[in-house]
Amino acid sequence: MSKQINVALIGNPNTGKTSVFNALTGLNQKVGNYPGITVEKKEGICKLPRGVKAHIIDLPGTYSLNASSLDENVVIELLLNKNDKDFPDIAVVISDVENLKRNLLLFTQIKDLEIPTILVINMADRMNYKGISLDIDYLEEHLKTKIALISTRKNQGIENLKNLIANYKDISVTPCLNASEIDKDYFDNLRKAFPNQLLYKLWLVITQDVNFGKTERNEIDAVSNFKTKSKSDLKRLQQKETIKRYQFINDVLKIGQVIDVSQAKDLRTKLDRVLTHKVWGYFIFFIILLTIFQAIYDWSSVPMDFIDSAFASLSEWTKNQLPSGAFTSLLAEGIIPGLGGIVIFIPQIAFLFLFISVLEESGYMSRVVFLMDRVMRRFGLSGKSVVPLISGTACAIPAIMATRNIESWKERLITILVTPFTTCSARLPVYLIIIALVIPEGRIFGLGYQALTLMLLYLIGFGTAIISAYILNKILKIRSKTFFVIEMPNYKLPLFKNVALTVVEKTKSFVFGAGKIILAISIILWFLASYGPGEQFNDAENIVKTAYASENLTEEDLQQKIASHKLEHSFIGITGRAIEPAIRPLGYDWKIGIAIVSSFAAREVFVGTLATIYSVGSDEEETIKNRMAGEVNPILGGPLFTFASGISLLLFYAFAMQCMSTLAIVKRETNSWKWPTLQLVIMSGFAYIVALIAFQFLK
Amino acid sequence: MQDTIAHLKRGEKGIIVDVSSIHIPLKLLEMGCLPGNSVELVQLAPFQDPMYLNINGTHLAIRKETATHILIEKITHE
């Protein structure tokens, strides 16, 4: 039997851990040029030479073993808990050749844990560019380790790394410096009290709050009781420790690394002069946002129109080709229109992810954090909240996970609570179809009204998020230390492969994730819309014929009337009309009501639901948009989707909390039902009121 | 009065002399903000906050509030 070894990838943020992970395992985890892309443990398998199998664990980045935020804590917890099933047999420390000195701090700490440690120096392709040369033999000797100099971008050195991992037994486990020298008496006492424990591990446990195995924790509690070191003394000792480690590192690098500054090229300074400028910085940020909306709106309209009509003809074709019957109409009236309601949005979703991923890969995101920190702080947020708020435009779920690198719990909680206000990609379908129906097509300053409306909706989303943050900041009585440190990475040309992968993966999961739900819902809806109880439904033909006997209707009109009479008395019609009184004041009919209810499963379902309901109610081949435009308001007459009801619907979707997965993730990240419940009640209640006011004023 | 990082103007440099204040997070020291290292103010956001620094080759941004606790000696160009 081949045995499996645990390999943990550890390193500072943004050094390429995930890139190495992907290279070793062949998986496609997300990579980006922003410290804090990976926020939880990811696992994969790698086959090594001589039949050894390695279980590779990708971890969030951390600057040291003293955690100051939740993502960093993951690493420490793993390393301190020998009983964890993922406890590494080998630690692979990934460092970035440009920041070797800083990266080695963590390396020396891990060596002190006496785990076999390999040092990977990544981004070797940047050495020439920065005028760096290394004496690997010297470094290996003094750091007491094996070194793999690699470049995941150029795919160099990976085989060598695999070999080193396979031969991990040869790697020394002696620490490379003696950190306990900083306070001999203290550490001697500690060693005497716990002769069986690793000294450095004890020290880590004393100096920080780690979820530790219960028994061991108690032992340590005992030690901190009989040792009398005040908190500030401990902190001073930690400072001393850090300085000592850096002294050692400086000494090693003095000989092991040569940097020829005259060779170094510096793009960063030039770009930062503009991109982080007091005025130009904000201006450029605004232009970038504007471009994104224009792109989402204008560039994708061509493929969208094409997809829309293709699905309409497919549905028609199915109806004509297959023998008529329940199955055919399920297919033609339920499934195909339902799926069409999702596939149509692929172009926009892809554009959105394209832009977000380019922003992340280029290193621009940290600049936005820098520019926005001061503004965000006014509202009780952190500059780092900008990243969740921006990536929330794709989906609130990863966005809420991305808050894990915010140091202050209060700032983090507020960010989690307000992030669902940002316009996620699932709202986009609803917005787009309604904007197309009720906003005229004209242009002003070269920008379409429709694109501007869309941008306005995004701004409303951000605005509400920020204002709610301000209110929460005033209400919530949480004391937590706030500080803020963010690394500003080098600019990088986005790697086409990384960007393309993100776009494809995300779009795929949008289509399939939502697709599954939509498929299920459209089948249920079709069933509920095609069958009904009682005479009104089953005898619809006679009832309608008698009712209109005096009028001279054409055969076609008569069929139309029968179909809609049937729909109204089907199961779904009955349910819909039961909830209609609640939503009529907002300007909606029962069909929209059904769509709103079903979109609690996922917002994208809205359009698919309407598509299914409408196509059961009519015979003709029509695109979704034309069907919606043709709907008549049952009470007021005239089109159902007017300016007033359209705006009301847009606003409802802008504010309502309509996503079960988001609620679930908020529960997980805040560890309580209190916050998701509050979100659901407050956001949806607010949405109802705003939509009500809007419709009543505009109608 | 002793200078701090908050006293730097854009483009100015200094040498860090003391970081023992309790208000300086350990993380900052671990990122290389240690006595003897050089610090350059690369860029300021409006209201001089946050501050974008280059500390011995590491580029990072911190809030002004933290910067006022890091004592430095300015390097004046001849």
Ligand SMILES: Nc1nc2c(ncn2[C@@H]2O[C@H](COP(=O)(O)OP(=O)(O)OP(=O)(O)O)[C@@H](O)[C@H]2O)c(=O)[nH]1
């Ligand atoms: N030039 C160059 N860039 C690289 C190399 N490896 C990774 N990168 C880039 O470095 C950035 C960070 O890569 P990631 O793999 O996300 O780094 P990480 O350590 O997982 O980052 P976090 O999860 O945020 O801690 C990305 O923009 C990569 O494209 C390399 O060998 N050369």
Ligand SMILES: [Mg+2]
């Ligand atoms: Mg990562």
